[in-house]
Amino acid sequence: xxxxxxxxxxxxxxxxxxxxxxxxxxxxxxxxxxxxxxxxxxxxxxxxxxxxxxxxxxxxxxxxxxxxxxxxxxxxxxxxxxxxxxxxxxxxxxxxxxxxxxxxxxxxxxxxxxxxxxxxxxxxxxxxxxxxxxxxxxxxxxxxxxxxxxxxxxxxxxxxxxxxxxxxxxxxxxxxxxxxxxxxxxxxxxxxxxxxxxxxxxxxxxxxxxxxxxxxxxxxxxxxxxxxxxxxxxxxxxxxxxxxxxxxxxxxxxxxxxxxxxxxxxxxxxxxxxxxxxxxxxxxxxxxxxxxxxxxxxxxxxxxxxxxx
Numbered sequence: 001x002x003x004x005x006x007x008x009x010x011x012x013x014x015x016x017x018x019x020x021x022x023x024x025x026x027x028x029x030x031x032x033x034x035x036x037x038x039x040x041x042x043x044x045x046x047x048x049x050x051x052x053x054x055x056x057x058x059x060x061x062x063x064x065x066x067x068x069x070x071x072x073x074x075x076x077x078x079x080x081x082x083x084x085x086x087x088x089x090x091x092x093x094x095x096x097x098x099x100x101x102x103x104x105x106x107x108x109x110x111x112x113x114x115x116x117x118x119x120x121x122x123x124x125x126x127x128x129x130x131x132x133x134x135x136x137x138x139x140x141x142x143x144x145x146x147x148x149x150x151x152x153x154x155x156x157x158x159x160x161x162x163x164x165x166x167x168x169x170x171x172x173x174x175x176x177x178x179x180x181x182x183x184x185x186x187x188x189x190x191x192x193x194x195x196x197x198x199x200x201x202x203x204x205x206x207x208x209x210x211x212x213x214x215x216x217x218x219x220x221x222x223x224x225x226x227x228x229x230x231x232x233x234x235x236x237x238x239x240x241x242x243x244x245x246x247x248x249x250x251x252x253x254x255x256x257x258x259x260x261x262x263x264x265x266x267x268x269x270x271x272x273x274x275x276x277x278x279x280x281x282x283x284x285x286x287x288x289x290x291x292x293x294x295x296x297x298x299x300x301x302x303x304x305x306x307x308x309x
Contacts, residue, residue, distance in 0.1 A: 010048045026107040063097040071126045082130045090151045095163045150174045164276045165291045168269035271302045
């Protein structure tokens with residue numbers, strides 16, 4: 001059987017739909033407009049997608065399938081590694097599907113209560129269980145839900161932050177939330193990145209509800225699933241070199257205010273991000289330092305001495 005061409009009609013429809021949803025929003029984009037963009041008839045669109053909701057479902061299907069594969073791998077791997085297999089993989093999937101998430105996060109809840117809806121519920125429940133761990137109590141389960149949101153929501157709100165930087169920030173935040181070890185700060189008390197508005201001390205207002213991870217399920221149906229922004233994800237986007245245009249709100253804003261000067265230490269995730277950015281050849285040491293909110297000297301200390309010259 002011959003494989004379908006990568007630019008077949010169905011693929012073209014999905015690509016055009018995503019572009020138009022980005023320009024006008026899902027609700028304001030009729031199927032007729034998608035057909036006109038492709039010089040097709042509306043009947044041709046309906047042949048592949050009987051309703052616009054089917055289009056939305058198809059756009060999020062790759063992400064849903066990736067989540068299921070991740071959870072399968074975590075369940076089959078070492079139990080002691082399951083939590084971080086899920087969290088690190090979750091961040092990578094979210095970043096890999098960053099564009100459709102940014103366009104569609106308001107509308108994913110429109111996915112009908114059919115197979116995709118129930119798959120999303122199962123994904124939320126499985127992720128929560130793996131992150132909380134066996135025999136988890138209420139507090140551990142609450143933090144597991146928050147951890148998924150911490151590895152999800154910033155992708156929607158910090159649209160201008162580079163993938164490597166945002167990945168480091170999200171993982172740093174969730175480590176702090178869960179109490180997993182992070183690199184200690186300097187002995188003289190100088191602020192480390194976690195004390196200056198990076199995930200850790202900042203919080204979103206109680207009751208804030210934003211679709212996380214593109215999994216816009218009702219949190220009640222998902223058992224507290226992934227539909228709320230977790231406390232501990234607020235970050236002033238200016239510290240990340242731009243961000244979404246405004247600091248996220250948070251009850252811990254005063255505590256997270258940056259003192260004068262730059263931190264002397266970098267978290268392990270920030271070190272990894274710095275090395276990735278430097279290896280990519282697209283960022284100077286000054287740009288990396290600005291993105292991570294540290295001094296150039298700090299960046300150089302964590303790069304290979306020969307490569308940093």
